[in-house]
Amino acid sequence: MNRKFSVWLAVVMFLLTGINIEVTAKEIDKSSEERYSELAKNIEIFVSLYRELNSYYVDDLDPNVVMKYAIDGMLENLDPYTNYIPASDIDEFEFQTTGKYGGIGATIGERNGQVFIRQPYFGFPAQKVGLMAGDVIIEVEGVSANNKNSEDIRQLLKGQPNTPLSMKVRRAISNDTLSFKFNREEINIDNVPYYGVLDNNVGYIRLDQFTEGAAQNVSKALKELKANTSLSGLIFDLRGNPGGLLNEAVGVCNVFLDKGLEVVATKGKVEDVNKSYTTMGKAIDTQIPLVVLTDDGSASASEIVSGVIQDYDRGVVMGQRTFGKGLVQIPRPLPYRARLKVTAYKYYIPSGRCIQSIDYSNHNEDGSTTTVPDSLRKVFYTKAGRPVKDGAGIEPDVHTKQVEYSPITISLFTKDFFFDYANVYRASHQKIDTNKIFTLSDEDYQKFISFLSDKKYDYTTKTEKMLNDLVEVAKNESYFNGISDALKVLETNMKHDKEQDLSKHKDEIKVLLESEIATRYLYQKGRIQVDLNNDQEVKQAIGLLQNKSEYNKILSVTK
Numbered sequence: 001m002n003r004k005f006s007v008w009l010a011v012v013m014f015l016l017t018g019i020n021i022e023v024t025a026k027e028i029d030k031s032s033e034e035r036y037s038e039l040a041k042n043i044e045i046f047v048s049l050y051r052e053l054n055s056y057y058v059d060d061l062d063p064n065v066v067m068k069y070a071i072d073g074m075l076e077n078l079d080p081y082t083n084y085i086p087a088s089d090i091d092e093f094e095f096q097t098t099g100k101y102g103g104i105g106a107t108i109g110e111r112n113g114q115v116f117i118r119q120p121y122f123g124f125p126a127q128k129v130g131l132m133a134g135d136v137i138i139e140v141e142g143v144s145a146n147n148k149n150s151e152d153i154r155q156l157l158k159g160q161p162n163t164p165l166s167m168k169v170r171r172a173i174s175n176d177t178l179s180f181k182f183n184r185e186e187i188n189i190d191n192v193p194y195y196g197v198l199d200n201n202v203g204y205i206r207l208d209q210f211t212e213g214a215a216q217n218v219s220k221a222l223k224e225l226k227a228n229t230s231l232s233g234l235i236f237d238l239r240g241n242p243g244g245l246l247n248e249a250v251g252v253c254n255v256f257l258d259k260g261l262e263v264v265a266t267k268g269k270v271e272d273v274n275k276s277y278t279t280m281g282k283a284i285d286t287q288i289p290l291v292v293l294t295d296d297g298s299a300s301a302s303e304i305v306s307g308v309i310q311d312y313d314r315g316v317v318m319g320q321r322t323f324g325k326g327l328v329q330i331p332r333p334l335p336y337r338a339r340l341k342v343t344a345y346k347y348y349i350p351s352g353r354c355i356q357s358i359d360y361s362n363h364n365e366d367g368s369t370t371t372v373p374d375s376l377r378k379v380f381y382t383k384a385g386r387p388v389k390d391g392a393g394i395e396p397d398v399h400t401k402q403v404e405y406s407p408i409t410i411s412l413f414t415k416d417f418f419f420d421y422a423n424v425y426r427a428s429h430q431k432i433d434t435n436k437i438f439t440l441s442d443e444d445y446q447k448f449i450s451f452l453s454d455k456k457y458d459y460t461t462k463t464e465k466m467l468n469d470l471v472e473v474a475k476n477e478s479y480f481n482g483i484s485d486a487l488k489v490l491e492t493n494m495k496h497d498k499e500q501d502l503s504k505h506k507d508e509i510k511v512l513l514e515s516e517i518a519t520r521y522l523y524q525k526g527r528i529q530v531d532l533n534n535d536q537e538v539k540q541a542i543g544l545l546q547n548k549s550e551y552n553k554i555l556s557v558t559k
Contacts, residue, residue: 084334116172134420168180173427205221209243212248253304255285292309304349321392327345386557411458421517
């Protein structure tokens, strides 16, 4: 390969990654001849290496697989959000941004070598034809599900809307084999799965993801709540929301902030495309007392919205510190329908801060990355003058403690026994009272305990863990022989009793069980209703919205 061809190939590589000719020429004019020479040299080495591998490696190489590994290796040292998306994964990528795909409208799971329906979505083909949670998939389009994993089955279920699909399943509990024939549909998962009025006329809107239409759906929900109730306040739930489209984040902010306010500025290497985003229309409500709920799963667009609400002192952020993703990705087209999702910008919210918590530009010797140390975090100020910091997500105005479940509850959840018992309950109860939030009777809870009597599960309590640690320390410090008898007596006395723990932790176990059972009848809506009825953070938010002096005090500057 001659030098001229190498330089040409380097230019082609730049074009494919979306850097326009003008910018490339400008960079070369500045001083980058040496860098481009190195790039050309390494591309020449790479092409030659692949040619030699393809010619001499003992086994045939699949170029798609080899190149995927090579590309992934090149991107691995950057950040986890810069990804190569081959044509085979484009449908999944587009679903992440649009919330739409062609299929049956159900989540599936995998256990003991079997793939099963985990949850049908209400209003979509799986639910409409009668597929149920727990149905084990036997066959799809005449293809046996034996030796297939969940991803294999997922690909068989997906397809263009209005195309026919046949399935065979084995029903949970009854073990009946059932056949279904129906058409796939465009599945558009609702990014606002629930909104309603809670205690004391407090409105509630939950946004699960910033996919297409998020701003419109939040706006519609708030308008309906305001039309039907004289709201005393609003809870906007962004917990667990991983983010999504930047323009939708701007639109959601516009629901609560009036026209002409800066929401976010993006800054990257290509200065020509740096941009500032402002609210473009009239807000739905700029006055209603607002609490935004966040946790460590609230990321990206969720952090833009919660940070903007905080920076303009428009509402109170409550919960836990958010994830800390201050990076923006853009999709760039590649040949043959492939894509590059590349981190192109950092974003800055109105106070001027970037909340990115991990510095991916610097790596430790072992290749790991580190968070921004507290000593390097800078102080910024909200519109009212309240101090806020950069470099570590959005710090809530009111901190709450995340729910910590007991070891027995975690074990039951991990083993899927809540899921299994919900199927047992559904098989013996054809309907529930849908006019009230589902609760499990004490008698039914005893039936759940009986259901567990022959099930295998175990766990280590915190006390047992501390005892195990004590034994290890005693051995290391040569005290064990002297206290071994006492430790054995203590271990015997502390040995957990499962039935006793099922009674001791009944309240938290019942909530998770009720939530799972409710989905068998009311799907996602049922789960959310049960969860909200027992959500301590939501109750705390309602309390704050009723305490106007405390709410205003949080949003004011302490003199």
